[in-house]
Amino acid sequence: MTILVYAEHDNATLKPATLNVVTAAKAVGGDIHILVAGKDCQAVATQAAQIAGVTKVLVADHDVYAHQLAENISLLVKDLAPNYSHIFAAATTNGKNFMPRVAALLDMSMITDAIKVVSADTFERPIYAGNAIATVQSGESIKLATIRTTGFDQAAATGGSAAVEVVGLAEDAQKSSFVSEELAKSDRPELTAARIVVSGGRALANSDNFAKVLAPLADKLGAAMGASRAAVDAGYVPNDMQVGQTGKIVAPDLYIAVGISGAIQHLAGMKDSKVIVAVNKDPDAPIASVADYFLEGDLYQIIPELTAKI
Amino acid sequence: MKALVAVKRVVDYNVKVRVKPDHTGVDLTNVKMSMNPFCEIAVEEAVRLKEKGIITEIVVVSVGPAAAQEQIRSAMALGADRGILVQTDDNVSPLTVAKVLKAIAAQENPEVILLGKQAIDDDNNQAGQMLAALMSIGQGTFASKVTVADGKMQVEREIDGGAQTVALPLPAIVTTDLRLNEPRYAALPNIMKARKKPMDTKTLADFGLTSDSKLKTLKVEPPPERKAGIKVKSVDELVDKLKNEAKVI
Ligand SMILES: Cc1cc2nc3c(=O)[nH]c(=O)nc-3n(C[C@H](O)[C@H](O)[C@H](O)COP(=O)(O)OP(=O)(O)OC[C@H]3O[C@@H](n4cnc5c(N)ncnc54)[C@H](O)[C@@H]3O)c2cc1C
Ligand SMILES: Nc1ncnc2c1ncn2[C@@H]1O[C@H](COP(=O)(O)O)[C@@H](O)[C@H]1O
Numbered sequence: 001m002t003i004l005v006y007a008e009h010d011n012a013t014l015k016p017a018t019l020n021v022v023t024a025a026k027a028v029g030g031d032i033h034i035l036v037a038g039k040d041c042q043a044v045a046t047q048a049a050q051i052a053g054v055t056k057v058l059v060a061d062h063d064v065y066a067h068q069l070a071e072n073i074s075l076l077v078k079d080l081a082p083n084y085s086h087i088f089a090a091a092t093t094n095g096k097n098f099m100p101r102v103a104a105l106l107d108m109s110m111i112t113d114a115i116k117v118v119s120a121d122t123f124e125r126p127i128y129a130g131n132a133i134a135t136v137q138s139g140e141s142i143k144l145a146t147i148r149t150t151g152f153d154q155a156a157a158t159g160g161s162a163a164v165e166v167v168g169l170a171e172d173a174q175k176s177s178f179v180s181e182e183l184a185k186s187d188r189p190e191l192t193a194a195r196i197v198v199s200g201g202r203a204l205a206n207s208d209n210f211a212k213v214l215a216p217l218a219d220k221l222g223a224a225m226g227a228s229r230a231a232v233d234a235g236y237v238p239n240d241m242q243v244g245q246t247g248k249i250v251a252p253d254l255y256i257a258v259g260i261s262g263a264i265q266h267l268a269g270m271k272d273s274k275v276i277v278a279v280n281k282d283p284d285a286p287i288a289s290v291a292d293y294f295l296e297g298d299l300y301q302i303i304p305e306l307t308a309k310i
Numbered sequence: 311m312k313a314l315v316a317v318k319r320v321v322d323y324n325v326k327v328r329v330k331p332d333h334t335g336v337d338l339t340n341v342k343m344s345m346n347p348f349c350e351i352a353v354e355e356a357v358r359l360k361e362k363g364i365i366t367e368i369v370v371v372s373v374g375p376a377a378a379q380e381q382i383r384s385a386m387a388l389g390a391d392r393g394i395l396v397q398t399d400d401n402v403s404p405l406t407v408a409k410v411l412k413a414i415a416a417q418e419n420p421e422v423i424l425l426g427k428q429a430i431d432d433d434n435n436q437a438g439q440m441l442a443a444l445m446s447i448g449q450g451t452f453a454s455k456v457t458v459a460d461g462k463m464q465v466e467r468e469i470d471g472g473a474q475t476v477a478l479p480l481p482a483i484v485t486t487d488l489r490l491n492e493p494r495y496a497a498l499p500n501i502m503k504a505r506k507k508p509m510d511t512k513t514l515a516d517f518g519l520t521s522d523s524k525l526k527t528l529k530v531e532p533p534p535e536r537k538a539g540i541k542v543k544s545v546d547e548l549v550d551k552l553k554n555e556a557k558v559i
Contacts, residue, residue: 010471069476070439071448093469097451100404100439109405109525112434122528127432128327132336132530139524175448175482179464179475192470196558221559229488239454239468239489246348246428246488248470254558264326271536275556277548283541292539292556295548305545310552310559 001030001120004058004080006089006099007048011038011066014047016193017090019154022051024147025088026155027117031055034162035080037073039066045164052159062170067181068094071173074101079169081106081142085120091146091249103144110144111136115151129245129268149192150251150272184238186225191241194224196254199243199270202230203259203281203299210236213300214258217307226250226270228260244269259299262287279303311458311480313356313365314420316411317349317385319378320431333529345381348426350388351486354493355456356424357389364458367391369418373402373410379509386504387496393509400521406514408440413517415445420481422463427452427485438485448478452487 003025008015018034025032034048037060045059058080064072077098081087087102089095091113103110115133116124122137123145138144191197198218204210210231218225226243227236243250245268255273260266262278262285270276271290278291279302288294295302321327322342330337345353359365368390372378375397382393396410415423428435442449450456450465454473457464463478468487496504514520542548552559 067474070451071442074443093452093467096435097439097449100436101443101449103436104405104408104440104443107405109403109523110436111525112436126533127530128321128336129430129433130533131327132329133533134530135528137526137528139526173446173448175442175446175478176450177477179477181469181472181474183472233489238472239487240470240472245430245433254552254556265323271533275552275558276536276539277552288539288541290536290539292536293548293551294539294541295545296541302545306548309545309549 001028001085002083003028003030003032003086003088004084005032005034006077006087006095007034007036007044008090008092008094009036009038009041009044011041012043014044016154017092017149018048019051019157020149020152021088021090021147022053022155023152024114024117025086026053028086028120030085033058035060035077037065037076039063049162049164050158050160052156054160054162057162057164058167059164060167060169064170064172067178069176069178070098070101071175072171073098074105075171075173076169077102078105079171080167084142086143088145088147091148095146099144099146106142108140108142108144109138111138112146113148114145115148129264130271131264148249150249184240188218189222189224191224191226191248192250194252196221196223197226197250197252198223198256198258199226199228199260200231200258201228201260202234204231204236207236213303217303220307220310228266257287258303260287261285262290311365311422312418312420313359313368313422313424314411314415314418315352315356315368315370315385315390316407316425316437317353317370317372317381318346318426318429319343319372319374319381320346320429323347323430329530329532333531335530343377345384346426346429348428348486350493351488351490352424352426353385353388353390354491355484355486356422358491359422359458360389365422369394369420371396371411371414373398373407375399382509383504384496386507387501388494392507394512395509396512396514398514398521402521403523403525404434404436405440406519406521406523407437408444409519410514410517411441412444422458423481423483425483425485427487438483442483447481447483449483449485450476450478451485453484454487454489456484456490
């Protein structure tokens with residue numbers, strides 16, 4: 001068995017999500033190759049070659065892959081597919097964008113959001129916002145899956161010395177073109193990789209309070225900041241901060257939910273966190289059902305006090 | 311210009327489903343069913359394009375049981391013109407749904423095809439991308455803004471780090487994210503009018519398809535329970551617990 005892992009990166013650095021996917025590949029067993037597709041992405045290939053357990057790195061460095069357009073990436077992956085028993089990508093917006101396209105080009109079904117490798121052809125995945133876990137077996141000749149990073153530890157980023165091979169393909173589907181990108185800048189750790197996440201809900205009431213009440217706590221803890229859909233929809237914080245079924249899935253050591261009621265869709269994105277703290281003025285808020293520590297009260301009193309005392 | 315919108319009948323988003331005791335699936339008896347929320351957003355976007363004069367006809371398709379007529383009628387009450395129900399009582403994989411939609415698109419020739427980014431039952435997030443691949447056309451997934459002009463579509467997409475904008479020649483596919491729009495409520499007269507709008511019923515066999523899939527669900531289990539937490543009385547107690555019991559700070 002040889003498994004192809006699609007590298008998540010920004011053309012300069014390899015994203016840690018790739019390391020979780022490598023661990024999923026190791027659970028399958030077999031040779032592990034990494035595909036780095038991008039533009040001027042040699043540095044990423046060098047990093048990928050150092051991941052422990054990886055035997056080969058394929059680099060497709062070309063303009064057509066610069067922005068990870070699914071139309072182009074999927075053609076590349078499809079052409080490489082016959083060499084592999086499994087193709088895995090992180091269940092990020094990027095992985096979810098191109099992988100189903102690869103599957104359809106191969107006329108195969110795929111598995112979204114695998115959280116566990118049961119055997120080489122059988123995987124667990126959450127359905128119904130995580131209220132059920134399905135065990136699914138793939139009878140396809142190539143097992144295609146996106147991997148939920150919270151389900152797997154990160155493989156060691158160093159210790160390996162894989163051969164790097166250039167892939168000559170440059171497939172331009174000419175079905176889409178990149179216009180622009182606006183990436184949020186933040187000095188905080190990335191939401192899906194952070195050890196501590198501090199999230200705010202509708203109760204924060206405006207972006208000012210996110211900055212003045214919640215941010216100091218996050219800063220003191222060195223935490224990433226997240227939010228409920230209600231807070232995002234209301235424009236208090238950017239979209240990419242949404243935690244939940246249809247936002248980001250996080251499982252940090254500590255998740256602090258502030259003024260978040262705990263709707264099913266929100267819980268789906270954070271209930272696998274190691275320790276959950278909820279601060280809410282309603283003792284019956286559903287978030288209490290998953291909180292290890294629930295502190296009832298007004299966040300505007302509690303959060304500044306908490307920030308001062310830790 | 312024609313729009314094709316795919317809508318799925320799913321468990322209502324407010325329902326917390328339970329796994330069946332025999333672990334064959336989730337218990338759907340007497341559970342409220344609705345249009346998948348992302349599909350509602352797709353219908354709303356099509357209606358807005360029609361109101362702007364860009365789209366002239368909206369065709370809705372659902373693959374599902376006879377009862378999925380309700381969701382097609384709901385889409386018509388929101389402004390869709392015509393419905394196609396591809397009737398089956400089986401679970402249908404996103405790949406099969408994509409094949410059905412491809413066949414219907416070949417008959418209808420829509421320029422704009424809208425789907426939800428994911429169905430909130432199986433949480434697959436696949437059908438739109440698969441359809442785009444099968445049709446060999448461009449995709450604007452997780453859309454937060456769509457503009458159609460001069461034979462082209464521009465889609466702003468929600469991506470992990472922020473937002474990306476892509477341009478796609480028509481026909482093209484959009485899958486909707488939550489911030490694309492806020493669906494309207496259907497007004498009573500529109501609900502009445504929707505009853506008279508045309509709806510075709512087809513089967514998978516009409517398209518030479520079956521519900522077979524190479525993915526088999528072996529079992530469905532409840533997620534691991536979290537052990538019950540405690541209520542703390544004060545910030546001091548919380549800080550103490552986090553430092554000395556949980557040891558996370
Ligand atoms: C298709 C779909 C997808 C969705 N996806 C997601 C998703 O990915 N993520 C997500 O989060 N949601 C999602 N939702 C929305 C979800 O259903 C809830 O509406 C949302 O999570 C509620 O956000 P909230 O908890 O901030 O707001 P609310 O439910 O309004 O809760 C606010 C909470 O703050 C408390 N509060 C108020 N004032 C104070 C105070 N001064 N001090 C302390 N506590 C206070 C209240 O007691 C309440 O519990 C989705 C919904 C749909 C339909
Ligand atoms: N059975 C179905 N009938 C109609 N549309 C569907 C069906 N299944 C999926 N879709 C469409 O595909 C989108 C994504 O679904 P999925 O890939 O299953 O998560 C949904 O929001 C619908 O627009």
